[in-house]
Amino acid sequence: MINFNGNIVEEKQVISINNRGLNYGDALFETIKVSHGKLLFWEAHYFRLMASMRILRMEIPMNFTMEFLQEQILELISYKSLLDSSVRVKLFVNREEGGLYLPDTNNIDYLITVKPIESDFYLLNDATYQVDLFKDYYVSPSLLSTLKTNNKALHVVGSIYAQENKLQNALILNTNKQVVEALNGNLFLVKDQVIKTPPLTDGCLKGIMRKQIIELVKQLPDYRIEEASISPFELQKADELFITNVIVGLQPITQYRKKSFKTEVSKALLQKLNVKIRLAN
Template sequence: MVNFNGNIVENEAFLPLNNRGYAYGDALFETVRSVHGKLLFWEDHYFRLMASMRIMRMEIPMNFTLEFLEAQILRTLESNKLLKQSARVKLTVHRIGAGLYLPHTNDVEFVISVKPLELDFYLLNSDDYEVDLFKDYYVSPSLLSALKTNNKALNVVGSIFANENKLDNCLLLNTNKQVVEALNGNVFLVNGNVIKTPPIEDGCLKGIMRKQIIELIKTIPDYTLDEASISPFELQKADEIFISNVIVGIQPVTKYRKKLFKQEVSKDLLEKLNVSIRLG
């Protein structure tokens, strides 16, 4: 069951072929982790969505309040019997109406879909996790590159490349040949007690988990945060590399080309992240 504009409907095709999210990628989405009906980092997701809609010049409905959208997500979870376990929630907002590149209206509709997750909290995945650079195409740094839109062709092609080369993930470069993010999350490098991550200006996604980790690092005297550009040459010099997103939390990288990495800081941050969620 999915939630289409506040109506719970069957999980089947109900959007027209001229839907602008399908036809032009004229849509935004938020992937939210729900734990027993609690939406983790919901305020951050909501305000990112509102800011993104303004950038995309979408008309924000008067009823699109924090409370309204949360209630709609909870309704969807309840209709799928997922209020008492963990779930992955996808909230998509697309512009409606006719038109080609130029829409006839800036009004929007929303769709909420949910899927069950096995784990209630974030656990460290210590299995082998190998990455490499994806250099066929590049991220063009701009205000749009920080948004979660339906324009994910680069991520799709990169994921196929990773699968063909038996990699677990790939790191993306921007047009200045700087490392900006992974295919499915933000990237962090650890050197000693310094944890480095690319700035938003380099073209990386304005990730919700990225924000949580940055705020967490700032509270820990043992670590220093550095938001600065990362060159590919820095990858093999790092003590650790990890990837973040709201579904897995922190995913340590164990291998980049011939370099093997530790997981000590990743483990420490993940433990502290779980504690902050329990206390929050």
């Protein structure tokens, strides 16, 4: 069961062949972790969604408040008897049917899905996690590339490339040959006392967990954060590399080509992240 425009219905009753997200990629989504009825980083998700809808010139309904959408999410979680669990929520917004490239309307439909996940807090995965560069296609930096849209062909092909090469993930480059992000999250690089992450102007996703980690790094007395371009040559010189997203939290990279990495900073940040979540409850 899913929530479609405020109604809990069967999944098969929803998507039309004329859906604009299906036909033109005219859609946005937010992936949200909800733990025991608590929407983690909900304010950041909400404001990113509102900003993204404005950029795509979608009409924001008057009732699309933080409180309304939270109620809609929790209603579906409750219906599926998952209020005492941790779940992955996908909030999907697309322009209503009608038109070709030029839409007939800027009004929107919304759809919410829920799937249970195992862990309430973020756990460190210290298993082998090997990555390499995906260089078949490149991100073209722009405001659109920072949005969480369903235009993810590059990430799909990149994921197949990673699987074929027995990698756990791959790193994406932009058209300036700078490292932008991983296939499923933002990238951070640790070298000496500096922790770097690519700036939004390089084309990376405006990640919710990226923002949280930037704030947490500022609490580490021995490190400073830099939003600066990362060249492929820097990867093998790094002390640590890690990936962030709202579902896994923080994923250390253990190997890039022949270089192996430490995980001390990753562990410290993950502890601070879990403390922040507990204090927010």
